[in-house]
Amino acid sequence: xxxxxxxxxxxxxxxxxxxxxxxxxxxxxxxxxxxxxxxxxxxxxxxxxxxxxxxxxxxxxxxxxxxxxxxxxxxxxxxxxxxxxxxxxxxxxxxxxxxxxxxxxxxxxxxxxxxxxxxxxxxxxxxxxxxxxxxxxxxxxxxxxxxxxxxxxxxxxxxxxxxxxxxxxxxxxxxxxxxxxxxxxxxxxxxxxxxxxxxxxxxxxxxxxxxxxxxxxxxxxxxxxxxxxxxxxxxxxxxxxxxxxxxxxxxxxxxxxxxxxxxxxxxxxxxxxxxxxxxxxxxxxxxxxxxxxxxxxxxxxxxxxxxxxxxxxxxxxxxxxxxxxxxxxxxxxxxxxxxxxxxxxxxxxxxxxxxx
Amino acid sequence: xxxxxxxxxxxxxxxxxxxxxxxxxxxxxxxxxxxxxxxxxxxxxxxxxxxxxxxxxxxxxxxxxxxxxxxxxxxxxxxxxxxxxxxxxxxxxxxxxxxxxxxxxxxxxxxxxxxxxxxxxxxxxxxxxxxxxxxxxxxxxxxxxxxxxxxxxxxxxxxxxxxxxxxxxxxxxxxxxxxxxxxxxxxxxxxxxxxxxxxxxxxxxxxxxxxxxxxxxxxxxxxxxxxxxxxxxxxxxxxxxxxxxxxxxxxxxxxxxxxxxxxxxxxxxxxxxxxxxx
Numbered sequence: 001x002x003x004x005x006x007x008x009x010x011x012x013x014x015x016x017x018x019x020x021x022x023x024x025x026x027x028x029x030x031x032x033x034x035x036x037x038x039x040x041x042x043x044x045x046x047x048x049x050x051x052x053x054x055x056x057x058x059x060x061x062x063x064x065x066x067x068x069x070x071x072x073x074x075x076x077x078x079x080x081x082x083x084x085x086x087x088x089x090x091x092x093x094x095x096x097x098x099x100x101x102x103x104x105x106x107x108x109x110x111x112x113x114x115x116x117x118x119x120x121x122x123x124x125x126x127x128x129x130x131x132x133x134x135x136x137x138x139x140x141x142x143x144x145x146x147x148x149x150x151x152x153x154x155x156x157x158x159x160x161x162x163x164x165x166x167x168x169x170x171x172x173x174x175x176x177x178x179x180x181x182x183x184x185x186x187x188x189x190x191x192x193x194x195x196x197x198x199x200x201x202x203x204x205x206x207x208x209x210x211x212x213x214x215x216x217x218x219x220x221x222x223x224x225x226x227x228x229x230x231x232x233x234x235x236x237x238x239x240x241x242x243x244x245x246x247x248x249x250x251x252x253x254x255x256x257x258x259x260x261x262x263x264x265x266x267x268x269x270x271x272x273x274x275x276x277x278x279x280x281x282x283x284x285x286x287x288x289x290x291x292x293x294x295x296x297x298x299x300x301x302x303x304x305x306x307x308x309x310x311x312x313x314x315x316x317x318x319x320x321x322x323x324x325x326x327x328x329x330x331x332x333x334x335x336x337x338x339x340x341x342x343x344x345x346x347x348x349x350x351x352x353x354x355x356x
Numbered sequence: 357x358x359x360x361x362x363x364x365x366x367x368x369x370x371x372x373x374x375x376x377x378x379x380x381x382x383x384x385x386x387x388x389x390x391x392x393x394x395x396x397x398x399x400x401x402x403x404x405x406x407x408x409x410x411x412x413x414x415x416x417x418x419x420x421x422x423x424x425x426x427x428x429x430x431x432x433x434x435x436x437x438x439x440x441x442x443x444x445x446x447x448x449x450x451x452x453x454x455x456x457x458x459x460x461x462x463x464x465x466x467x468x469x470x471x472x473x474x475x476x477x478x479x480x481x482x483x484x485x486x487x488x489x490x491x492x493x494x495x496x497x498x499x500x501x502x503x504x505x506x507x508x509x510x511x512x513x514x515x516x517x518x519x520x521x522x523x524x525x526x527x528x529x530x531x532x533x534x535x536x537x538x539x540x541x542x543x544x545x546x547x548x549x550x551x552x553x554x555x556x557x558x559x560x561x562x563x564x565x566x567x568x569x570x571x572x573x574x575x576x577x578x579x580x581x582x583x584x585x586x587x588x589x590x591x592x593x594x595x596x597x598x599x600x601x602x603x604x605x606x607x608x609x610x611x612x613x614x615x616x617x618x619x620x621x622x623x624x625x626x627x628x629x630x631x632x633x634x
Contacts, residue, residue, distance in 0.1 A: 254457035260413055261452075262472045262523070263445030266437075276462050352462060352507040 033337045040333040041093070041326065045086055048322040058320040059102045089326075098330075099323035103316060108327035111312065116331060117202025118188060119308035122300075123293035125228035130235025131286055135275075137236070138243025142251065143270055153240055160237030165230055169303035172226050184222035186305035193219045227304040231297055235289050242285045246278040253277075280351045287343045294335050360387040361563050362410065362448075362531055365424035369405045369587075372417055380418075381405050382587040388531065392557065392564040394574030394595070397584030403567045406584070407533040410565075411448055412440050427531070446476040449529040451553075454540035455516025459508035466492075466504030469523045476527040491522040495552050514545035518552060525556055532557060533565045538573070550577060571598075571609060583609075586633040605632055 048055075056073045064072075077085050092099065098108035141153040176182045184190060188204055193216050197207045205224065208216035250256065251274055259269045296310020309328060316324035347354050369381035381402040386393065397403045409420040412432060425432045427447060435443065452458040460468055469488040473479060479487070485504075492500035495518040508516060517537060524532065537553065538546040554577060557564045568574050574581055575595045582592040583606045591603040601607060608626040 254452055254454065255460045257413065258450075258452060258458045258520075258523075259460070261411060261444055261450040263441045263443070263475050263527075264471075265441050273460055273463075277460070350462070352464075353509050 029337075029341050032341070033334065036337050037330060037333050040329055041090070042086065044326050044329045045089060046082070048325060049082055049085065053320040055102075055320060055322050058322075093330075098327040101316065101324040101327075102321045103319045103324060108323050111324065112309075112327055112331055113202065115307055115309050115312040118306060119294060119296045119301075119310065121188075121203045121205060121224065122228055122231065122297070122306060122308060123290060125224055126231035126293055127235055127286065127290045129228060129232030130239055130289070133232075134236040134239030135243050135282065138240035139247055139270060139275060141240065141244045142247035145248065150244075153244070157237040157241050160233045164299070165234070165297070166299045166303050168230050168233075169227070169300060172230060173303070176226055183226045184219060186223075186303075188220065188223050188306065189216070190219055190223075227300050227306060231293060231300055235286075235293070238289055239282070239285060243278065243282060246281055247274060250274045250277050280347055283343055283346050283350075287339050291336055291339050295332050360389055361428060362388040363424055363426045364388075364406075364410065365422060367406065367409060367422040367425060368420070369402065369409050369414055370419045370421070372419075380587055381409065384584070384587075384589045386582055386589060386592060388563050388565065390561060390563055391580065392566060392578040394578035394581040395565060395567045395584060396569065396571050396574050396581055398569060401584040402587040403584050404535050407450065407535050407565060407567050410531075410533065411444055411450055413444075413450075442476070445472060445524070445529065446527045447529055448531040448533065449524040449527070451517075451520055451524050451532065451534040451537045453536040455508065455511070455513060455520050456540070458520060459516060461508050464505055464507060465511065465519045465523075466506075469504075469519065469526060472523045473526045487526065488522075491526050492519070494525075494556065495519070495522045497522075512545075513541045514549055517541060517545075517549050521549070521553055521556065525560070528560060529562065531563045531565070533567065535567045536569070537566070539568070539570075546573075571613065590632070603632075604629065 055076060056069055056078060059076070060068055060072050073079060077088055080088070089099075096109065098112075100106065101108050101111050104111055137153050137156075141150045144150050173185065177185045197204070197211045197213050197216050200207050200210055204220040205217060208214075208220055247270075251270075256269060256274060259273045260266075264273075294309075296308045296313060298310035298314050300306065301308040301311045309331070313325060313328040315321075316328065364387065365385045367381055367384045368379055370377050370379050372378075384402070384406055395403045395406060405414060405418075408414050409422075410425065410432070412420065412435070414420050420433070422433060427443065432440075432443070459465065463471075466485070466488050469491055470481070470484040473484050473487050473491075474481075477484075489500045489504055492503055497503050497515065497518060503511075503515070503519070508519075511519065517540075521537075534553065538549055541549060550573070553564075556562075564578075566574055566578055571581075575598045578595050580592060581595050581598060582589050583601070583603065584590065585603075585605045591601060591606055593601050599610065601610065605626070605628075608624070611624050612626055614623060
């Protein structure tokens, strides 16, 4: 009984040192971000310089005069030793200059600002669909283990995994766009709506809401619905399987028996006590699948002519456009680190056991 | 013995397996008045399942059947699942073995106690909170206001079990089933927790079923002891007459327990007889 007071005192302490804790966390975050990005830049840069492609040729084309070739070569700094080139690249990045894309002749940063919002919009919509449907589906499958609904969920998930998205994409377009006319076709907007709203965030759904343009909003949603549902289906398949397995483990725990013995209705036992305990591992699952969607979904983007990051980076790769590839890689790296930190913060918020 | 509060007659718990049905509890009968009944037996003897089938909490695919299973004359086997949630906690409550696992790790213990009260009483949060703090001091927790805000992992085993007791006694049930309530605790804390449990059960005139494998502990705290072996209640005897027990399994158990001042160089080993399990 003597330790009642000391335990209580320990529990009260974190609040008082929150400020210091926060500063420490911030420094740790910035450190992780800097190190990760440095490593990423280095690896990508070296690969970009070692692969047997000629970045000069990518800029001038194969019919350029030798003088032009030589001039561009010097402008790009290709004649310098590789460590100097790397240093040069780093100092430029520090000034916010990611170089110019050989493919679009635009600054890489400008390109990324244009392509990334399209991916962000698609990935976020897909994740929302996948999570909002996948978690309840997984919970229901777990609580009806071995019964019809469980098998249906399993088969739905299996189909989601195994059928390639370029096929479901094309069939989806055929059925829901060409035949039924329920959704709009490829692209982010019909041509008539293009450029009607001021790009603020680059997310057309958000921008159209900001400028209160319902027509554009509806059209954007109509375009977003099908690709987001198909990508969301993949997320759903993954999230529902993981939810089911986490849930099954949790429902066998003793505290669930305690909750039932207290006379708690089964619905509350499942949705409050059991689900409350799987939120933390679920966050990891969702964050991972969200992050992989944010890299851009090349196949989906291609089928739906969606001007996203996946397409941009893939095309840059084929065109030996190393500035664009490096810029895209750094962006993806930043996203991963940020999502990781966000997860860490959410763990702490939701799981008392990992609170400092 | 007063009027029976709980009547159990020919209770069976069956689990289907690949090789046919297996009876895990095989025709247990007893009746419980306003008293403390100990159920003793080795692992797998069916004592925990007996407790759980009274609460209708045997995990599927297990099946419970009985000629009679009644609480205050009310047939528990015919009770609907919905009505069962009003009986569990409110009329029969259960304390589990290890507070490390039996408390929800992501909820403050205060909220868990409150929840148990609000499931059966029409009370707002403020009232429930006051009740929870009262319940924490009733189990002799010194600083209930602070402990209210702790999470289970911040409690010691003894404190956790006292929280569990507070939580389960909150709606003032008539019957308390304590399933190995002290097995996970340090020996020094065991007596403390048992004393608290004993006081509260006496004070409120509750009936207690104490499930344990510790014959000595059960005989010290209970009025009657039921000895289970291989799914059967082999003998029920008044606790103070324990040394007069007749069943060879129980006799063997008592003989193999060490005693202070023992002059036997070697403790006898229990010789099992296949006939006991028939």
